[in-house]
Amino acid sequence: xxxxVLRYPRLQLxxxxxxxxxxxxxxxxxxxxxxxxxxxxxxxxxxxxxxxxHPAYCSLLITFDPxxxxxxxxxxxxxxxxxxxxxxxxxxxxxxxxPVCYDTALxxxxxxxxxxxxxxxxxxxxxHSSTEYLVYFLGFSPGFPYLGELPxxxxxxxxxxxxxxxxxxxxxxxxxxxxxYPADSPGGWRIIGRTPLKLFRAERSEPALLHMGDIVRFxxxxxxxxxxxxxxxxxxxxxx
Amino acid sequence: MxxxxxxxxxxxxxxxxxxxxxxxxxxxxFAHLGVSAxxxxxxxxxxxxxxxxxxxxxxxALELTLVGGEYQFESGCVFALTGSDFGATLDGQEIPLWxxxxxxxxxxxxxxxxxxxxxxxxxxxxxxxxxxxLGSFSTHVMTSIGGFSGRPLRGGDRxxxxxxxxxxxxxxxxxxxxxxxxxxxxxxxxxxxxxxxxLFSDEVTALFTTAVYHVTEETNRxxxxxxxxxxxxxxxxxxxxxGVALGAVQIPPSGEPILLFxxxxxxxxxxxxxxxxxxxxxxxxxLRPRDSVRFEFISFERAHELLLRQEAMISTQFLExx
Numbered sequence: 001x002x003x004x005v006l007r008y009p010r011l012q013l014x015x016x017x018x019x020x021x022x023x024x025x026x027x028x029x030x031x032x033x034x035x036x037x038x039x040x041x042x043x044x045x046x047x048x049x050x051x052x053x054h055p056a057y058c059s060l061l062i063t064f065d066p067x068x069x070x071x072x073x074x075x076x077x078x079x080x081x082x083x084x085x086x087x088x089x090x091x092x093x094x095x096x097x098x099p100v101c102y103d104t105a106l107x108x109x110x111x112x113x114x115x116x117x118x119x120x121x122x123x124x125x126x127x128h129s130s131t132e133y134l135v136y137f138l139g140f141s142p143g144f145p146y147l148g149e150l151p152x153x154x155x156x157x158x159x160x161x162x163x164x165x166x167x168x169x170x171x172x173x174x175x176x177x178x179x180x181y182p183a184d185s186p187g188g189w190r191i192i193g194r195t196p197l198k199l200f201r202a203e204r205s206e207p208a209l210l211h212m213g214d215i216v217r218f219x220x221x222x223x224x225x226x227x228x229x230x231x232x233x234x235x236x237x238x239x240x
Numbered sequence: 241m242x243x244x245x246x247x248x249x250x251x252x253x254x255x256x257x258x259x260x261x262x263x264x265x266x267x268x269x270f271a272h273l274g275v276s277a278x279x280x281x282x283x284x285x286x287x288x289x290x291x292x293x294x295x296x297x298x299x300x301a302l303e304l305t306l307v308g309g310e311y312q313f314e315s316g317c318v319f320a321l322t323g324s325d326f327g328a329t330l331d332g333q334e335i336p337l338w339x340x341x342x343x344x345x346x347x348x349x350x351x352x353x354x355x356x357x358x359x360x361x362x363x364x365x366x367x368x369x370x371x372x373x374l375g376s377f378s379t380h381v382m383t384s385i386g387g388f389s390g391r392p393l394r395g396g397d398r399x400x401x402x403x404x405x406x407x408x409x410x411x412x413x414x415x416x417x418x419x420x421x422x423x424x425x426x427x428x429x430x431x432x433x434x435x436x437x438x439l440f441s442d443e444v445t446a447l448f449t450t451a452v453y454h455v456t457e458e459t460n461r462x463x464x465x466x467x468x469x470x471x472x473x474x475x476x477x478x479x480x481x482x483g484v485a486l487g488a489v490q491i492p493p494s495g496e497p498i499l500l501f502x503x504x505x506x507x508x509x510x511x512x513x514x515x516x517x518x519x520x521x522x523x524x525x526x527l528r529p530r531d532s533v534r535f536e537f538i539s540f541e542r543a544h545e546l547l548l549r550q551e552a553m554i555s556t557q558f559l560e561x562x
Contacts, residue, residue: 146481212272
């Protein structure tokens with residue numbers, strides 16, 4: 001009954017084989033925690049019909065096999081879990097340090113972000129690397145982290161025409177968001193640096209470097225350190 | 241397949257056609273890392289091909305798109321072509337669709353341009369056996385994951401399969417004609433209401449179901465872009481990015497629908513007016529550029545009934561010996 005009284009959390013069949021749970025309509029840490037709680041509960045329940053979990057800023061889409069569970073029964077099952085989420089303990093956030101070479105050769109839009117905000121390149125680097133970012137979720141493409149929050153001093157509009165190829169590892173700013181491109185791909189965000197770390201490797205038992213709920217710190221490195229790490233094709237990272 | 245042993249063998253790709261990939265029924269359990277399921281664009285045809293060969297329904301096969309290509313079997317095997325008719329021949333002899341066929345070592349399968357829908361499946365007794373990535377053989381073309389080195393096949397590739405070696409005599413089987421028609425031929429795509437259906441007025445919703453849409457050239461395994469009547473939102477609501485489902489009918493600012501397909505992004509920010517029902521997803525996999533489509537809203541209960549009825553038809557009881 002609570003969905004009628006409160007409106008949120010809201011449960012709906014998004015298709016005949018998926019349930020969408022929405023905790024609110026804005027990006028906030030409170031909604032994020034609800035998403036993580038429900039996600040954690042779903043992982044521990046291991047319902048045999050579940051195919052995929054798609055967390056986002058303030059919602060979680062659960063796709064299921066309708067031949068294993070009847071859609072209405074499955075929605076009732078999810079409803080039962082949503083009612084229990086307040087009792088779920090949030091997992092500890094890991095703090096992950098990501099080395100970034102803020103160099104104009106690897107970050108061709110560094111100067112643009114600086115002049116757009118009337119600050120120096122050094123200040124762009126300082127603001128960007130002195131902030132702790134929350135990984136709200138991974139989505140869009142394999143290993144792509146949605147990070148928040150970017151300091152206001154660094155907001156920058158997207159490129160009018162996206163680049164055909166943004167190199168893997170590029171650290172970029174799009175509007176009020178910052179992120180890392182896990183693979184070579186087209187992209188319209190402003191590139192301010194690059195990490196030598198691989199964000200996604202399908203062949204690894206733990207394919208994604210970052211997880212939902214992690215705290216990310218960008219650590220400036222020199223071009224030489226970048227080259228050395230890239231050469232080693234470093235796939236480990238520091239968990240502080 | 242009792243009394244059978246599996247033996248590693250290869251298919252030589254002489255020419256790969258327009259886009260040929262290794263596909264099974266998809267890679268589940270990694271959407272929270274940004275990896276969508278991928279898998280066969282027409283899973284019904286893949287499953288029936290596997291049934292004809294006594295394979296598990298999830299066995300991997302080659303998915304041929306629009307133009308089939310040329311393939312040589314390095315050793316004898318049993319195979320089946322299902323889905324659309326690409327006019328295939330084996331050493332020049334026409335071979336039937338929806339039937340199991342025996343090939344001798346060295347024989348060449350040629351498959352031309354489609355005469356019906358977008359995709360044809362080349363299923364092999366024993367199944368394609370490339371490296372499994374994250375639990376699946378499926379190729380995710382957009383992100384280069386899985387299948388054969390994460391990419392569509394090229395001339396000169398050798399694709400491994402597990403051939404069946406046994407002394408059981410080969411008896412060709414085929415799918416009953418009446419079932420083919422019921423499973424594959426559909427002029428209207430059935431949809432249920434999408435999560436943002438209420439952002440669209442009754443008039444716009446009615447327009448969506450009366451209009452005829454055409455599939456554009458900008459269509460691939462990630463999504464089908466349609467052209468036709470423009471659908472405008474009642475109120476231009478700010479939408480926060482959320483998880484998206486296979487078959488979602490997204491309405492971007494242009495107002496022309498995009499159907500999210502097997503390699504869709506895991507999250508998206510456009511409102512979704514509708515979602516294609518599970519029983520019709522395989523029909524999307526057979527749509528070609530310039531094909532026309534219409535949509536019809538049905539209830540979730542009806543969608544479930546249609547799926548159950550369809551599942552009952554994907555069964556060995558609808559196969560017959562030739």
